Every structure is written in C-alpha cells, then in structure tokens.
Amino acid sequence: MAAPEPASAPATGPATGNAVDVDVLVVGAGVTGIYQVYRAREAGFSVEAIEAGSGVGGTWFWNRYPGARFDSESYTYAYLFSKQLFDEWTWEEHFAEQPETERYLNHVVDRFDLRRHIRFGARVVSATYDEPAGSWLVVLDDGTERRARFLVAATGVLSVPFYPAVPGRTDFQGESLHTGQWPTTPVDLAGKRVAVIGTGSSGVQIIPVIADEVASLTVYQRTSNWCTPLNNSPITPEEQEQLRADFETMREILNTSVAGFLHEPHDRAAFDDSDEERQAFFEHMWRSPGFSKLSSNYTDLLFDEAANAAWCEFIADKVRGLVHDPETAAKLIPTDHRFGEKRPPFVTGYYEAFNNPKVSLVDLKATPILRVTETGIETADGLVELDVIIWATGFDFGTGALNRMGIRGRGGMALTDHWAEGPITFLGVQTSGFPNFFFPGGPHAAAGNNPRYNGDQVDFVTDTLVYVRDHGFDTIEVDPEAEERWTAMVDKGAETAPFGTKSYFFGTNIPGKPKKYLLNSGGRPKLFKEIARVKDTGYSAFRLSSSSNGASTVASAAPVAAGGEPG
Numbered sequence: 001m002a003a004p005e006p007a008s009a010p011a012t013g014p015a016t017g018n019a020v021d022v023d024v025l026v027v028g029a030g031v032t033g034i035y036q037v038y039r040a041r042e043a044g045f046s047v048e049a050i051e052a053g054s055g056v057g058g059t060w061f062w063n064r065y066p067g068a069r070f071d072s073e074s075y076t077y078a079y080l081f082s083k084q085l086f087d088e089w090t091w092e093e094h095f096a097e098q099p100e101t102e103r104y105l106n107h108v109v110d111r112f113d114l115r116r117h118i119r120f121g122a123r124v125v126s127a128t129y130d131e132p133a134g135s136w137l138v139v140l141d142d143g144t145e146r147r148a149r150f151l152v153a154a155t156g157v158l159s160v161p162f163y164p165a166v167p168g169r170t171d172f173q174g175e176s177l178h179t180g181q182w183p184t185t186p187v188d189l190a191g192k193r194v195a196v197i198g199t200g201s202s203g204v205q206i207i208p209v210i211a212d213e214v215a216s217l218t219v220y221q222r223t224s225n226w227c228t229p230l231n232n233s234p235i236t237p238e239e240q241e242q243l244r245a246d247f248e249t250m251r252e253i254l255n256t257s258v259a260g261f262l263h264e265p266h267d268r269a270a271f272d273d274s275d276e277e278r279q280a281f282f283e284h285m286w287r288s289p290g291f292s293k294l295s296s297n298y299t300d301l302l303f304d305e306a307a308n309a310a311w312c313e314f315i316a317d318k319v320r321g322l323v324h325d326p327e328t329a330a331k332l333i334p335t336d337h338r339f340g341e342k343r344p345p346f347v348t349g350y351y352e353a354f355n356n357p358k359v360s361l362v363d364l365k366a367t368p369i370l371r372v373t374e375t376g377i378e379t380a381d382g383l384v385e386l387d388v389i390i391w392a393t394g395f396d397f398g399t400g401a402l403n404r405m406g407i408r409g410r411g412g413m414a415l416t417d418h419w420a421e422g423p424i425t426f427l428g429v430q431t432s433g434f435p436n437f438f439f440p441g442g443p444h445a446a447a448g449n450n451p452r453y454n455g456d457q458v459d460f461v462t463d464t465l466v467y468v469r470d471h472g473f474d475t476i477e478v479d480p481e482a483e484e485r486w487t488a489m490v491d492k493g494a495e496t497a498p499f500g501t502k503s504y505f506f507g508t509n510i511p512g513k514p515k516k517y518l519l520n521s522g523g524r525p526k527l528f529k530e531i532a533r534v535k536d537t538g539y540s541a542f543r544l545s546s547s548s549n550g551a552s553t554v555a556s557a558a559p560v561a562a563g564g565e566p567g
C-alpha cells in the first residue's frame with residue numbers, strides 16, 4: 001500500500017507493487033463518502049470516489065424538493081473534524097434548507113481539496129472480489145474499470161427511491177417526480193394541478209411549501225403520522241458566537257452522546273408529574289426544536305403505553321385546534337401506531353396547509369388508488385385530473401443501494417444471496433466472504449443523528465485500514481462467528497426497539513423484502529464497546545492476511561473476542 005502522502009499529493013495511482021489503480025475506492029460522495037475520502041487520504045492512502053450524481057451531497061443532492069431541510073440542528077449534523085471549518089462556516093438557520101446544506105458540502109469538498117478525488121456522473125454496475133489478486137474489480141456504467149485494494153460503499157440508507165406498484169403509474173402524461181430524485185433543473189409548479197402521494201417526512205415538508213403557488217394540491221395519505229413542529233429559526237450572531245465558543249464541548253457531547261444530539265435527556269417519567277405539570281411539559285416539548293420531542297421527552301415516553309398515549313392525545317388536540325375542518329383533522333390524527341413507533345416527521349405549517357382551500361386530503365384507506373391514468377389519479381371517488389404527480393413514497397432503506405451494485409465476494413458469492421434473509425454484518429461495516437469491503441452508514445448503523453454514527457464507522461474503517469497496512473497485511477475479512485453474534489444482538493434488540501415492525505426500519509414498506517431490523521438496535525454504546533474490544537484484542541474478530549508474496553497467510557482467525565458476545 002502507498003506510504004503516507006502529504007494532503008497535496010496526486011489523488012490516485014498505482015498504490016503498491018500489486019496492480020491496483022487506487023488503495024481505497026469509495027462509492028458515493030454524500031456526507032459519509034466525503035468524510036471517508038478525507039480520512040483515507042489523510043491516513044496516506046490513495047483514494048477515489050465514484051459518484052452517480054453530477055455533484056456532491058448524496059441524499060442532500062438528490063432530495064432537492066421544495067422544503068427539504070434538516071431536522072437535526074445544522075451545526076450538529078455538520079462535520080466536526082476541523083474547528084477551522086466550523087469557525088469559517090456560518091449556518092443561517094438552526095435547521096438548514098437543502099440548498100444551504102448542498103453549499104456547505106461543496107465548501108467542505110473544495111476547502112479540503114477533495115473534488116479531484118471524485119468522479120461524478122458514474123455509477124457502479126458491478127464490483128467483484130478478485131481472490132488471487134486480493135483486490136476489487138469495479139465496473140462503471142460507462143464500461144470503464146477501476147481496481148482497488150479496498151472498496152468502501154458509502155451509498156447511504158435512503159438512496160434508492162421507492163415507487164409503489166400502482167397500476168398505470170407510467171401511463172401518466174403529465175410530470176412525475178419523486179422527492180428522492182428531484183431534478184437539478186427548475187421545476188415550475190405555479191398554477192399547476194399537483195398531487196402529493198405519501199405523508200412521511202418528505203411529503204409533509206413539501207406540502208406546505210408548494211400549497212400557495214399551485215392551482216390545486218391533492219394529498220394522498222395512506223397512513224397519517226405524528227407530526228410535531230420543527231420550530232426552526234435563524235441563528236442570530238450571538239448564537240453563532242456562542243456555538244463557536246462552545247465548539248469543543250459541543251464536539252465532545254456529539255461524539256459521545258447516545259443519539260448524537262445536544263438535547264438534554266429529561267429526568268422524569270410522565271406520571272411523576274401532575275396532570276397540570278404534564279400538560280405544561282408537553283406544551284414545552286411542542287415548542288422545542290426538532291428531535292428534542294423524542295430525546296428530551298419523558299423518560300418512559302417510548303416504553304410506557306399510558307405515557308405515550310398522553311403525549312399522542314396532546315398532539316391530537318393540537319391538530320384539532322390547527323385544522324379548521326374536523327373531518328380533515330380526524331384523518332390527520334394517527335390511529336394505528338404510537339408516537340415513535342415510526343420515525344416521526346417534524347413540520348412547519350403542515351397542519352395549517354389543510355386550511356388552504358386549494359388543498360384537499362384523500363384518505364387512501366377509505367378510497368384507495370385504483371389506477372393512474374394518462375391524465376390523473378383515479379380512486380373509488382372518481383378521477384382527479386392532474387398536471388404533476390409527486391411521489392413522496394420513500395426508499396428501499398438500508399440495503400437498497402448495496403443490493404443493486406452487483407457486488408460479488410469470495411467464490412463469486414453475490415451479496416444479494418448472502419443477504420437473502422436480510423443483512424448480516426459485524427458492526428454494520430463488514431460482512432463475511434467479502435474481504436476488504438466496508439459499508440459505513442449502511443445497514444446496522446445506529447439510529448439518531450446520522451452523520452455522527454456514520455462518522456463513527458468511517459473512523460473505525462479508516463483505523464482498520466491503517467492497522468492492516470501498518471501490520472504488513474493487505475486483506476481483512478470479518479470472522480463469520482463475529483458477524484453472527486453481532487447480527488444476533490441486532491435482531492434480539494429489535495424485539496424491544498422503539499421502532500415497530502410496521503416501520504421501514506424493518507424493510508416493511510418494500511414488497512417481498514425480508515422483515516429484518518436494519519439499524520443497530522444496540523446503538524452507539526454497543527458500537528463503541530465493540531470497537532474498543534476489537535482494538536484491544538488486535539482485531540481478533542477479523543481474519544488478516546497478506547498476499548504480497550503470492551501466498552495468503554491467515555494471521556488471525558479467532559472468534560469475536562475473549563469477552564464473548566459483542567457489546
């Protein structure tokens with residue numbers, strides 16, 4: 001492998017005597033991929049990223065629909081590896097809108113001279129492990145090939161848009177758009193008859209933002225969600241100054257806290273308080289920013305049925321107060337799941353949008369879509385003629401991108417076969433039979449503020465690559481036993497995870513997908529504990545070998561760790 005190089009050294013090139021084009025090939029230049037490119041290069045590897053989009057940003061490149069914005073605080077979502085970067089960048093709002101985030105990510109890429117490592121507009125169509133060579137052969141959609149020692153898929157969990165199999169979907173002669181694949185060219189919705197299908201986090205963001213400009217907006221809702229206010233606001237100069245002054249403390253909290261947020265956990269259970277105190281606390285929660293409704297709410301909110309029901313009733317009352325038409329309000333209040341059972345959306349003006357006479361709500365449980373026609377959407381109530389249909393129907397979460405990349409490991413084993421019953425991983429970064437292949441920010445990454453968890457994994461992957469190199473190895477592959485134990489821990493924890501099996505975190509939204517938990521149910525504490533154990537035991541959960549002299553030497557094939565079960 002290449003000796004450590006200064007940051008300004010050429011981006012790619014033969015890395016060793018072995019014929020590879022690059023040490024580390026990263027797939028995806030989103031938040032995780034950018035950080036991986038940065039870390040790998042700083043660690044002295046030659047690195048190249050392959051990005052399907054024409055720009056950086058990944059999810060923040062493709063999800064450029066009107067109203068797309070963070071619901072984690074901007075400065076907690078941002079990179080924390082450089083104080084200078086933090087000081088230089090001025091976030092405008094507590095929850096930045098997509099254009100600001102895209103500008104930020106472009107700034108990072110240029111500020112650290114990463115753009116020359118990224119190849120845009122190229123999609124991986126296959127990646128095959130070449131056992132004799134101990135490297136990955138990656139084929140791109142233009143037919144070109146790249147050979148890399150290590151393959152790191154930073155392809156994200158929400159990167160494959162899902163279109164439901166509605167009859168006639170492609171017959172529509174107007175414009176069809178998916179929130180997760182929004183065009184880079186301007187979309188003019190002014191004066192148009194528009195439909196939004198889906199009321200998850202994306203649907204509820206776009207609806208209030210376009211309601212005023214369109215001629216009519218028909219919202220097709222199958223299941224309502226427990227939406228609460230985002231409570232966004234501009235960051236004042238004083239707040240900005242304070243954030244910079246507190247950077248080190250903030251970084252420490254974000255790098256170690258369970259959910260990767262700054263929100264302080266509460267110290268009381270719901271019924272420790274009187275009815276009056278509880279109402280006042282819920283009111284305080286309602287006015288609090290973003291995810292604090294989950295992370296700073298009553299300690300038993302997600303675990304005690306009565307506590308959860310009390311909060312849901314509070315929200316339902318708010319909805320009834322905000323939406324003028326009682327029938328519409330009733331349709332907007334969930335009846336089939338508790339708060340936190342699905343990932344809750346955070347909104348600005350969502351409920352109020354239904355008071356706009358141009359906006360109507362179709363309850364798909366009462367009147368399902370029969371078909372899409374050339375001119376609109378037909379339900380049992382008749383045909384609604386449309387100019388634009390916006391599919392806010394979600395993603396093939398967790399494994400979607402990895403299962404579409406044509407990945408083949410040892411003996412030509414397809415990843416799709418290895419994961420036929422759902423993903424099996426160690427630490428959510430490696431899977432057995434696929435040496436030198438990593439997927440930070442993929443399935444079995446924890447739930448919370450995404451860049452924080454994905455960053456933990458990128459740090460671990462980079463440390464691992466350095467360990468491999470510095471110990472004279474060139475191949476690393478997780479031991480199947482370690483992977484089994486980790487996956488068993490994930491599956492067991494999933495039985496009591498706050499997210500219910502109806503949530504897309506179990507793949508339930510995709511027909512035919514195995515119903516397996518796609519997050520790390522052990523969360524950040526398990527991840528940290530196991531990473532420490534891996535390091536303490538000299539990577540005993542992995543098999544390390546060297547093929548530089550032609551012969552492969554297995555250096556370590558010990559089970560997960562002396563301590564037994566991960567985490």
Ligand code: NAP
Nearest residue numbers: 069070071164198199200201202203222223343392393394
């Ligand atoms: P989603 O949460 O999966 O919501 C998809 C919506 O489409 C649901 O309302 C679903 O209804 C509906 N749907 C699916 N199939 C349908 C069908 N056949 N007929 C009618 N409706 C159908 O997807 P999303 O809103 O794109 O959000 C996905 C995730 O992206 C979020 O949970 C969040 O993690 C992330 N996100 C984040 C932000 C942010 O940070 N601010 C913003 C947007 C999204 P059912 O519920 O009935 O299945």
